[in-house]
Amino acid sequence: MLNVNGQDRAIAQLQRALHAGRLASTWMFAGPAGVGKFTLAVELARTVLCDRPVQRKNGASGNGGAHLPAVKHLPEDFALTLACGECESCRAIAAGAAGGGGGNHPDLHIITKELIRFHDASGKSKGTTMSIHVIRGEITGDPGENKEAKIAKRAFRGRGKFFIIDEADLMELAAQNTLLKSLEEPPPDTYMVLITASPQDLLSTIRSRSQLVEFGELPDEVIMRQLAEGGAEGLPKEDAALMARLARGSMGRALRWTHDLKVIEKKNADAAVRAEKKAARAEAAGERSDEEAATEKFTPGGILAWTRALGRVLDALVAGRANASEVAEAIAEYAAEYSALQLERDKLASADRAKRDGIQILMGIVAEWFADRLRRGLGTPRGADGKGGGGGALPGMTGALDYALVPQLIAAARDAEWQIDMNANDKILLAATTTKWEKLLRESA
Ligand SMILES: [Zn+2]
Numbered sequence: 110m111l112n113v114n115g116q117d118r119a120i121a122q123l124q125r126a127l128h129a130g131r132l133a134s135t136w137m138f139a140g141p142a143g144v145g146k147f148t149l150a151v152e153l154a155r156t157v158l159c160d161r162p163v164q165r166k167n168g169a170s171g172n173g174g175a176h177l178p179a180v181k182h183l184p185e186d187f188a189l190t191l192a193c194g195e196c197e198s199c200r201a202i203a204a205g206a207a208g209g210g211g212g213n214h215p216d217l218h219i220i221t222k223e224l225i226r227f228h229d230a231s232g233k234s235k236g237t238t239m240s241i242h243v244i245r246g247e248i249t250g251d252p253g254e255n256k257e258a259k260i261a262k263r264a265f266r267g268r269g270k271f272f273i274i275d276e277a278d279l280m281e282l283a284a285q286n287t288l289l290k291s292l293e294e295p296p297p298d299t300y301m302v303l304i305t306a307s308p309q310d311l312l313s314t315i316r317s318r319s320q321l322v323e324f325g326e327l328p329d330e331v332i333m334r335q336l337a338e339g340g341a342e343g344l345p346k347e348d349a350a351l352m353a354r355l356a357r358g359s360m361g362r363a364l365r366w367t368h369d370l371k372v373i374e375k376k377n378a379d380a381a382v383r384a385e386k387k388a389a390r391a392e393a394a395g396e397r398s399d400e401e402a403a404t405e406k407f408t409p410g411g412i413l414a415w416t417r418a419l420g421r422v423l424d425a426l427v428a429g430r431a432n433a434s435e436v437a438e439a440i441a442e443y444a445a446e447y448s449a450l451q452l453e454r455d456k457l458a459s460a461d462r463a464k465r466d467g468i469q470i471l472m473g474i475v476a477e478w479f480a481d482r483l484r485r486g487l488g489t490p491r492g493a494d495g496k497g498g499g500g501g502a503l504p505g506m507t508g509a510l511d512y513a514l515v516p517q518l519i520a521a522a523r524d525a526e527w528q529i530d531m532n533a534n535d536k537i538l539l540a541a542t543t544t545k546w547e548k549l550l551r552e553s554a
Pocket residue numbers: 159160161162192193194195196197198199200
């Protein structure tokens with residue numbers, strides 16, 4: 110449980126409940142995506158299901174070679190309850206966690222978006238919402254379809270059973286109502302953790318029956334440290350700082366994007382090998398090697414490259430060396446590359462949705478870039494206020510900018526972020542937004 114970084118408040122809340130022996134049957138872990146909610150839910154299950162949980166004083170460091178820092182918000186002499194990490198139960202969960210869940214433990218049920226297609230008899234599910242079939246199939250049962258109620262069964266290993274619903278807000282209304290009935294009368298020793306980034310999308314009756322644990326954004330330092338760790342595998346410090354900055358407090362986002370960089374490297378290396386072989390074959394056959402081979406390259410540059418390139422284009426726009434359509438083209442190009450990467454990761458993802466996500470992320474970067482300009486202009490770079498930890502400044506800043514314009518420039522970017530979610534036409538939106546930036550900048554000049 111202590112391996113979840115930067116969420117001491119949530120850990121302290123769970124530790125107090127464990128210590129008092131009053132673990133609520135239904136929990137809601139709410140907070141932004143990728144800050145450790147799922148990991149901590151699995152850790153809670155591991156602790157409760159452990160055959161031989163251990164007690165350790167919060168202030169005691171170096172116990173068993175583990176130099177873990179004390180949990181803030183808890184006294185030094187507080188007795189932490191931790192999973193032993195060695196019993197059959199702990200090992201089963203660890204083995205499952207390696208595969209992205211806790212699938213190897215008979216009393217740990219993890220319900221994720223990936224199960225949507227499994228329970229969709231029509232096979233037409235787009236995988237964007239969780240229907241009643243998923244909840245019946247995985248939790249409450251369905252006599253009509255001969256599916257047992259997993260929630261009503263006795264715990265296999267006798268220590269209780271855990272249900273973790275990831276992205277619980279994806280549950281359709283009927284699914285939520287079915288679940289609600291189970292929450293009203295939970296079977297003994299049954300625990301449920303609902304994980305969500307938007308608790309307002311869950312029924313108020315579900316919310317009121319859940320014990321809320323709030324998760325905040327992670328500080329840049331926590332993300333940076335993890336990204337830079339791992340020697341040769343880790344990111345260079347400058348890249349880690351920029352990545353942490355772009356991830357906006359989400360370790361999940363930072364790790365996904367860092368993984369993307371590895372995918373890009375591998376794809377490009379593979380393409381280079383193929384091109385070389387092709388050239389060798391062509392030469393052996395007495396043909397002139399053509400330039401076609403070069404087009405086989407997997408082009409996406411990745412978030413760090415896009416951010417740096419976008420910084421240069423924006424700087425050119427501010428300095429009058431680039432016009433609106435060049436900026437729009439750059440954003441469209443990087444959004445398309447982002448989309449290609451998403452489809453690489455999830456073959457079932459929607460290309461249009463992925464492109465929109467890409468535009469949203471890039472608009473967020475633009476807003477941050479303008480904000481950075483303003484902070485620098487005011488002599489209060491990020492980190493000077495003790496927040497953000499410094500570092501990770503967005504690159505490409507030379508042209509003179511009228512700082513009075515910055516709020517309007519940022520507002521246009523934020524408006525585009527919002528409109529792209531409302532299914533606005535992306536080409537028109539990009540043209541309109543970049544033209545607005547250009548107009549603001551030129552009118553002031
Ligand atoms: Zn154990």
